[in-house]
Amino acid sequence: MLATVLFVLCYLALVQEMKCEPKIVYKMMNIECHTDPKYSTNASCRVKAINWNKAVANMDVDLVKPLRNISLHLQVFKKDFTNQYQPFLINVYMNICSILSRQNFLPYGVIFLKVAKTFSNFNHSCPYEGHLFARGVYLDEKFLPNNFPLGYYKVNFTIFETYPKILDYVGGVVGYVNAMEPIKIKKKNK
Numbered sequence: 077m078l079a080t081v082l083f084v085l086c087y088l089a090l091v092q093e094m095k096c097e098p099k100i101v102y103k104m105m106n107i108e109c110h111t112d113p114k115y116s117t118n119a120s121c122r123v124k125a126i127n128w129n130k131a132v133a134n135m136d137v138d139l140v141k142p143l144r145n146i147s148l149h150l151q152v153f154k155k156d157f158t159n160q161y162q163p164f165l166i167n168v169y170m171n172i173c174s175i176l177s178r179q180n181f182l183p184y185g186v187i188f189l190k191v192a193k194t195f196s197n198f199n200h201s202c203p204y205e206g207h208l209f210a211r212g213v214y215l216d217e218k219f220l221p222n223n224f225p226l227g228y229y230k231v232n233f234t235i236f237e238t239y240p241k242i243l244d245y246v247g248g249v250v251g252y253v254n255a256m257e258p259i260k261i262k263k264k265n266k
């Protein structure tokens with residue numbers, strides 16, 4: 077009986093600790109945007125440091141013509157011992173428009189949906205037109221299905237228009253992320 081109570085208390089304490097202190101933070105180090113002038117202009121992508129553990133991305137672009145059927149190619153790379161980026165597990169194509177209209181529920185699609193809803197004005201169904209922006213974008217455990225191993229990652233998002241043609245290059249965003257243990261910020265007791 078006592079053992080059970082102790083076990084439950086320990087378990088709760090553990091859960092509590094995990095909630096208070098994330099084991100891993102995903103700090104955005106840099107971001108690059110590429111666009112094809114046929115589809116967009118005035119692209120801007122910037123990373124702003126908030127503190128040792130957090131940086132956010134701000135992105136803007138003006139579409140020259142509407143995007144009607146958007147495909148996203150998502151590739152993740154992880155730096156190896158020799159400082160080279162190697163493919164890391166994720167290499168998928170998904171149709172953003174069918175995700176936004178809730179026609180499919182792929183795991184990475186759900187992440188995209190959560191991130192778009194939280195940070196951007198492309199939180200609606202297709203087509204996309206005019207000025208698109210995202211503000212204060214960061215990655216967090218709460219957006220991810222599971223934690224990534226510590227290390228440096230390159231996340232490559234390539235966007236294609238698939239209407240009426242198949243895979244016409246629109247642009248891309250490449251993010252560099254450090255999955256790291258949080259740096260404890262010591263408070264001076266003064």
Ligand SMILES: *[C@@H]1O[C@H](CO)[C@@H](O)[C@H](O)[C@H]1NC(C)=O
Nearest residue numbers: 116117118138139140206207
């Ligand atoms: C790009 O920015 C310029 C200057 O702000 C603006 O006049 C122009 O309309 C923008 N282009 C598009 C396609 O919105």
Ligand SMILES: *[C@@H]1O[C@H](CO)[C@@H](O)[C@H](O)[C@H]1NC(C)=O
Nearest residue numbers: 193194195196197198199200
């Ligand atoms: C989409 O984003 C805009 C701008 O941030 C916001 O005003 C609007 O309420 C959002 N719409 C939905 C459906 O979340």
Ligand SMILES: *[C@@H]1O[C@H](CO)[C@@H](O)[C@H](O)[C@H]1NC(C)=O
Nearest residue numbers: 149151230232233234248250
């Ligand atoms: C991102 O992926 C696209 C399409 O596979 C490729 O053309 C581009 O070179 C990649 N960019 C980087 C920085 O890896």
Ligand SMILES: *[C@@H]1O[C@H](CO)[C@@H](O)[C@H](O)[C@H]1NC(C)=O
Nearest residue numbers: 145146147170171238239240
């Ligand atoms: C939209 O794109 C998908 C591929 O992601 C394709 O199968 C479909 O035929 C396209 N629809 C239209 C109307 O172009």
